[in-house]
Amino acid sequence: MRIGVDYYPEQWDRSIWQADSDLMAKTGVKLIRFGEFSWSRLEPSDGQFEFQWLDDAISTFSRHAIGIVLCTPTNCPPLWMYETYPDITQIGPDGRRIQTGIRAHRCINAPMFLYYAKRITEALAKRYANNPAIAAWQIDNEIEAYPCTCEVCCNQFRDWLIDKHDTLENINAAFGNSVWSGEYSDISQIKPPTAYSKAWQNPSLCLEYSRFTSDCAAKFINDMSLIIKRENPKAKVTTNICFTENQPDLYKLYEGLDFASYDNYPQITISGDKAVSHSFELDMIRGVKQKNFWIMEQLSGPTGSWEPMSPTPRPGQIKGYAMQAMAHGADTVMFFRWRTAITGAEMFWHGLIDHSNVPSRRFKEFTELCKEAQKLSVIETTELVSDVAIMYSPDAHWAFSIQPQTEGFDYLEQLRSFHSAFARYGANIDIIAPTADLTKYKAVIAPAMYVYDKNAAENIYRYVIKGGTLVMTARSGVKDQFNNCIMEPLPTVFREVIGAEVKEYDSIGRHEQNIKDFAGNVFKCRQWCDILELTTARAYAEYNDSFYSGSPAVSMNRYCSGVAYYIGTVCNADFYESFSGNIMKQTGIPRLRDLPTGVEVTTRTNGLDDYIFFFNNSDKEAEIVLPKAMFSIIDGSDREKLSLKPYGMEIVRK
Known part of the structure; x- marks a missing residue:
């Protein structure tokens, strides 16, 4: 079971890289992810690639045998690209071009964006796809089924509909366009849903547009993956997602990728509040490919940038919620982020090391998790089997x-x-x-x-x-x-x-x-x-x-x-x-009765041995009497009763 961190070498002085890599090695970090927002550093001007800093960063961390998850930077094109090719910017449902200045505002169908996205991905793949330090690749970042209404997307939507329905007459029939005189007499009249409430618009049009934008996201991710696979067919490729309003069809999105990845930010609860479990989200991402998955971003501290800050994670939540992810099929958990940013919009979306630059309570808990994860090698080949x-x-x-x-x-x-x-x-x-x-x-x-x-x-x-x-x-x-x-x-x-x-x-x-x-x-x-x-x-x-x-x-x-x-x-x-x-x-599905409130139980198996995870997702201690003595993977002893601290985890072999 591997614990990793998200890191942004382009945001820190090189002198900090060295100290951070040493501390990561000492702490037990096995993987580090970087690159998803670094396009302007990798290509500061059109066709001028600067990879030396990335070479140095990879070398700095991989010398400690820390594996690299390298991301393609296509989520954030550099400003020179927006300036040279303004047509790469999304146009919203209201018909207005989205203002640039933050991330993910590119249209993933725009020809010039695709040209540059494929070029930077190919350049990275040629340079690093066969580098033994690269453990996996992440395509883009938190891709969505973007509701872009630019002319390129409009034309592609029309083509998509004709490919599916064959004729304009069939589209009219499928959409029921006789309602409100909505019948198309020319293909140019087909337009994506507008900024009006969807409930007022043609539901057939709206659903087909959701399917279209989802297919566009899946195609973009798959095309970028194929570029990497051409250089190294054995490369492990994924993309990370969080559940959003514009969520694509995840089954199609991950169809051509090696494994699914999720950004996991459980809601932080304070004393007296009922914990909101993220077990549903974890089971959902595992079900996408029906196999174990990775967490690419895991809760590290108070969240908040474009929204007010949340409470700080309570004692036990940093470790407990990572272990909860493992209990539901995560083989790798990477924390966002190693260091809290001191610049930019995300400076209050806290990492493991705060602005004080002094390891905190949360960091010490993270260190305990890294040590505990080393004891879990026995479950690395296990999976969840469900009734x-x-x-x-x-x-x-x-x-x-x-x-x-x-x-x-x-x-x-x-x-x-x-x-x-x-x-x-x-x-x-x-x-x-x-x-x-x-x-x-x-x-x-x-x-x-x-x-x-x-x-x-x-x-x-x-x-x-x-x-x-x-x-x-x-x-x-x-x-x-x-x-x-x-x-x-x-x-x-x-x-x-x-x-x-x-x-x-x-x-x-x-x-x-x-x-x-x-x-x-x-x-x-x-x-x-x-x-x-x-x-x-x-x-x-x-x-x-x-x-x-x-x-x-x-x-x-x-x-x-x-x-x-x-x-x-x-x-x-x-x-x-x-x-x-x-x-x-x-x-005949086995039932556990009278579990204490907040205690979650899952079982991972390798076909021979079953390992039962007991997670106390509450701020109260919980005790569980086992039906027989079972061997604890964590403390190495036989246990007849489990005493779980708030947000504590115990794993026993059945």
């Missing part, structure tokens, strides 16, 4: 953002509710694409499958037919592949497997009602109420309120060799915990 999967649909995520369904309804919260419930019982959980292989899972949760996809629907049916246990929820089967409503009773294509249909729905927003399950337990529900009419299904829970009191709210249907549940409303956490416990009991 539970939750489907994440980029199409659904985009479509819900275009047309909000009801007050308080949030697509990702649907996924989080199930994730939290299963995690409460210590289950490993994969978050996967709707077309992923489902055969290995005992339970698959498919929340709000809003936009129809033929391959996904067939995948779901095959899974249940062969004996799987499926859970679906309200707002499934609503739209066709072009984001138009399907003129059939909901949940349309899924009615047969569900064994029920929606005879009416009630958008209740933040108003609360009650449902009662088959055992007589009463739970709060809100936001949405599908009033079900059962065909072959049975009622699992019924509504207690409104004119549909007594109507099914949750159903269960035996279909071929499998079982399909449908939850027609949105409930509080206690319902999902009860429901998930029943699903685990019925499918």
